[in-house]
Amino acid sequence: MxxxxxxxxxxxxxxxxxxxxxxxxxxxxxxxxxxxxxxxTSTNGNNDNSSETPxxxxxxxxxxxxxxxxxxxxxxxxxxxxxxxxxxxxxxxxxxxxxxxxxxxxxxxxxxxxxxxxxxxxxxxxxxxxxxxxxxxxxxxxxxxxxxxxxxxxxxxxxxxxxxxxxxxxxxxLARQGIIYRKDWADNLGLEAPKTVDDLYEMIEKFTKADPDGNNVDDTIGLADRNDLVYGAFKTVASWFGTPTNWGEKDGQLLPEFMFEEYVQAMDYIKKIRDNGLMNVDFAGTSKTDQVALFTSGKAGVYIGSMQDINSLDKDLVKNVPDANASVHALVEGPGGNVSTWAIPxxxxxxxxxxxxxxxxxxxxxxxxxxxxxxxxxxxxxxxxxxxxxxxxxxxxxxxxxxxxxxxxxxxxxxxxxxxxxxxxxGQLEAYIDLEARKLAEQFVVDNEKVAIHDPTAALDSATFAEKGTQLQELINDATYKYMYGSIDRAGFDAAIEDWKSRGGQQIIDEFNAAK
Missing domain, CATH: 3.40.190.10 (Periplasmic binding protein-like II)
Known part of the structure; x- marks a missing residue:
């Protein structure tokens, strides 16, 4: 072949x-x-010299x-x-x-x-x-x-x-993603854990503009993010908007997640946060180490990623800000009132x-x-x-x-x-947990599985995807960052999708649909 x-x-x-x-x-x-x-091992119990060879x-x-x-x-x-x-x-x-x-x-x-x-x-x-x-x-x-x-x-x-x-x-x-946030800041501002994406935006905005640490200095941002569209904030936010996990079905056809309107809505959401200066505006160039430092130094109030990171984040945060208190949340409703999250296979x-x-x-x-x-x-x-x-x-x-x-x-x-x-x-032992926020995180991990969106292509094969998938995904990643940064508009993003399709993406679509 x-x-x-x-x-x-x-x-x-x-x-x-x-x-x-x-x-x-x-x-x-x-x-x-x-x-x-x-x-x-002795073979006869009489302590003679007969024994099995190890x-x-x-x-x-x-x-x-x-x-x-x-x-x-x-x-x-x-x-x-x-x-x-x-x-x-x-x-x-x-x-x-x-x-x-x-x-x-x-x-x-x-x-x-x-x-x-x-x-x-x-x-x-x-x-x-x-x-x-x-x-x-x-x-x-x-x-x-x-x-x-x-x-x-x-x-x-x-x-x-x-x-x-x-x-x-x-x-x-299957689904560990959620929000880690400064509960002490939320308490100071009278905010509850965000139930909806609108509540989350309000929290991020007030964490930036409402002096959550009470020091009368404009020195905080709401969201800390990094250069990772999967394990950073974007994919989790997109799943709350109802975006499929990697691939989804529309009109009986499997299509990649970025060809769904919910993906664009999620880009608009992050773009609005960035445009209004409510996050580290250079997030596409921010490493995980620097993202974590923004949170643990007391600069940022929201971290979206694996909720199991709460242990290390809380520990290092308290070292820098002894009175700080972090907690977790998940099961965030999208614009239509539905609760969903993405899942690994x-x-x-x-x-x-x-x-x-x-x-x-x-x-x-x-x-x-x-x-x-x-x-x-x-x-x-x-x-x-x-x-x-x-x-x-x-x-x-x-x-x-x-x-x-x-x-x-x-x-x-x-x-x-x-x-x-x-x-x-x-049969390995489960972890002993004494941090209340981590206990809450583990419960949310269980609850997330009940609303998790699974990738319908997880068990399907596409030769073109195996050959070109990673390279082509970089094209979409680049367009996603450019859209959220305001470098391209919707027409520019749609043009990137057409480019993706012409370089082998359409063949991937065809192969996955033939395999389902």
């Missing part, structure tokens, strides 16, 4: 993947990882993105090896350059047996290589593994390619198994056995929370993180991001 250039590059890179030596020149084919340490540890090499500053030490890895009878080699690479390293690994033939992707977009780009047979189909084997078989079918379905399962997933709550990332690194079915099963063991409470807790008594304690049946956040960040965080499944399926 003749492929388009970007897909040719990806598939060519995949085809050059290495023959891994991690199962070693000493292959451990057929050796299952277990959930208990390696030990000798199973040789399964050697597995794993490549994954690193979301902390430094590669973690082997503290957690060593404990996991004991629990699973494995010898693990982790290849950590910084998240911000991970895709580059992933491609380089393809090109140089250095992919290991286990490859974590960076995010959902990377997974979409990998689908053509999956179709080319470069990765193992694992669906037929899951029923052999009691813990892997607990993974949620609806989420597994969202990761299938042409109806076949090639990946395991790292689970995430239930996973944050996936893991794949290259055929060039895993030579046969026996070796694949030995690797899958390790992931089956990972989905036991003992191993999942070790990888997610760390060592009990060091990185966390158990209180009221939940994991209470150690006060030594730096130790946990250094030793545990790198492994936490690789845990398969979610607490409902792997």
């Amino acid at each position: 003749k492929r388009k250039p970007a897909v040719v590059l990806l598939s060519t890179l995949v085809a050059l993947t290495m023959v891994l030596s991690a199962c070693g020149g000493n292959s451990n084919k057929g050796t299952n990882a277990t959930s208990t340490p390696n030990s000798s 199973a040789k540890p399964t050697e597995i090499t794993i490549m994954l993105p690193l979301n902390v500053a430094e590669t973690p030490p082997d503290t957690i890895k060593n404990e996991v090896e004991k629990l699973t009878n494995t010898k693990l080699t982790y290849q950590f690479f910084p998240a911000d350059t991970y895709e580059e390293k992933l491609n380089a690994s393809f090109a140089t033939g250095s992919l290991p047996q286990v490859v974590y992707l960076k995010n959902q977009a990377t997974f979409m780009q990998m689908k053509e290589a999956i179709r080319d047979g470069q990765f193992w189909e694992i669906g037929p084997y899951l029923e052999e593994f009691p813990n892997l078989n607990k993974l949620k079918p609806e989420i597994l379905n969202n990761t299938k390619v042409d109806g076949k399962l090639y990946s395991l997933y790292i689970g995430r709550p 239930g996973y944050n990332n996936v893991v794949l198994f290259p055929k060039t690194a895993i030579k046969d079915e026996a070796e694949l099963k030995s690797v899958l056995a390790y992931f089956d063991a990972m989905m036991t409470p003992e191993v999942a807790n070790m990888m997610y929370w760390g060592i009990e008594g060091v990185h966390y304690t158990v209180e009221d049946g939940k994991a209470k993180a150690s006060d030594d956040k730096e130790l946990t960040e250094r030793e545990v965080k790198g492994f936490r991001d690789s845990v398969i499944g979610e607490p409902e399926t792997n």
Whole structure:
């Protein structure tokens, strides 16, 4: 099959993947990882010299993105090896350059047996290589593994390619987005948590103009935002206006979110906030670090994003403004009185198994056995929370993180991001929460799921989207920022959509509709 250039590059890179030596020149084919340490066991109870030979540890090499500053030490890895009878080699690479390293690994033939992707977009780009047979189909084997078989079918379905399962997933709550705001400012101004988008605008306006901190100085803004149209404010605001999640259906046809009127209404809303100086007007050039600093320094009063960020935001805010009090809110009504929010497909990332690194079915099963063991409470807790008594304690049946956040960040965080499944399926402890605002946030996460808008294309495939989707999305992102900045009007935005369609967007529309 003749492929388009970007897909040719990806598939060519995949085809050059290495023959891994991690199962070693000493292959451990057929050796299952277990959930208990390696030990000798007497066979007859008479203490004679007859005993089973300890199973040789399964050697597995794993490549994954690193979301902390430094590669973690082997503290957690060593404990996991004991629990699973494995010898693990982790290849950590910084998240911000991970895709580059992933491609380089393809090109140089250095992919290991286990490859974590960076995010959902990377997974979409990998689908053509999956179709080319470069990765193992694992669906037929899951029923052999009691813990892997607990993974949620609806989420597994969202990761299938042409109806076949090639990946395991790292689970995430479906809808964590909402408002984090200065409740003390709201109390000072007689404002309640915003029930509607109009209430939210009023809060943002008064946080800017009504001297919410009472210092008689014009030194506050309502909203702090950043250069991220997904995890910043825009996508969440757009979902409150009723914009579909990525794609939606209109007149029986699937269309991208930016072709819906609600998307334009959301742009108008953010544009009005910016035009009136109620936010950091340079938000398209603002990093998350700077956005957070605006809130925690006491400059800004509203942060729209993951409500679970309340812990760190509140902690750092109180350091700078001891009398401050932050809270959270969600379930904001749009102009028509409806409540909705956007949702992810239930996973944050996936893991794949290259055929060039895993030579046969026996070796694949030995690797899958390790992931089956990972989905036991003992191993999942070790990888997610760390060592009990060091990185966390158990209180009221939940994991209470150690006060030594730096130790946990250094030793545990790198492994936490690789845990398969979610607490409902792997048995890991839920977090112990003592911050009232975080408790409220967790309840809103549950409530958000009831009104979440799901992406109808999550389980659909488009070859053109896999090849050009990311590049074409940049065109729309640029037009969205320009519209909100006032650089282009509605006609200019519509022209950008036509440009998107002419460069391959219409083909994406056609392919998704053919696949539904």
